[in-house]
Amino acid sequence: MGALKPWHIILLVVVIVVIFGSKRLPDAARSLGRSMRIMKAETKGLMDDEKDKAKEDLVEKADAQSGRAPLTGEVQQNADPVQRERVADR
Template sequence: MGSDTPLLSHKRLELPMGALKPWHIAILVVVLILLFGAKRLPDAARSLGRSLRIIKAETKSLQDDDRDLAEKADAQAGYQPLPPQGAQPQQTTYQAPPQQPVVDPVQRVRDN
C-alpha cells in the first residue's frame, strides 16, 4: 500500500479565489442590519432601485440621441456629382442675411 492516493477521496467544489460563499453573504446581511437598522433597509433598497432605473433610462436616452445624430449626419452627408472635366469649379460667396430693423419691444407693445 505504497500509493499516494487517499483511501477516501472527497470531491469538493473548488471556487475561484475571492468568490462569495453563502456565509459571506450572511455576515454581510447581519452587518447591514446592525448598521442601518431593519426599518431603514427597505427604504434604502427602494431608493437604490429608483436610482438605478433613472440611470438606465438616461443612458438609453443618450444612446438614442447618439443614434439619431448619426442618422442625421449620414442623411446630410450626401454625395455631390463631380463637375465635368475641364470646367471651372464654381466659387460660392457668403451672403449675409438681410438686416432687420431693431424694434424696441416696449414701443411695439405701445403701438398696438
C-alpha cells in the same frame, strides 16, 4: 480563499442590518431601484440621441453629395443643371 461562502453572506447581511437598521433598509433599496431606473433611462436616451445624430449626419452627407441644401430640398448653386431642371419642374 477567493470564493464567497454562505456564512460570509450571512455575516454581511447581519452587519448591514445592524448598521442601517431594519426599518431603513426597504427605503434604501427602493431609492436604489429608482436611481438605477433613472440611470437606465438616461443611458438609453443618450444612445438614442447618438443614433439620431448619426442619421442626421448621413442625411446631410447625402444631401451634400446630391447637391440639395440640407433638410430643405432646394438646389444649391453648384448643383448640376439636370437637377436644377428637375427642381424647377416641380
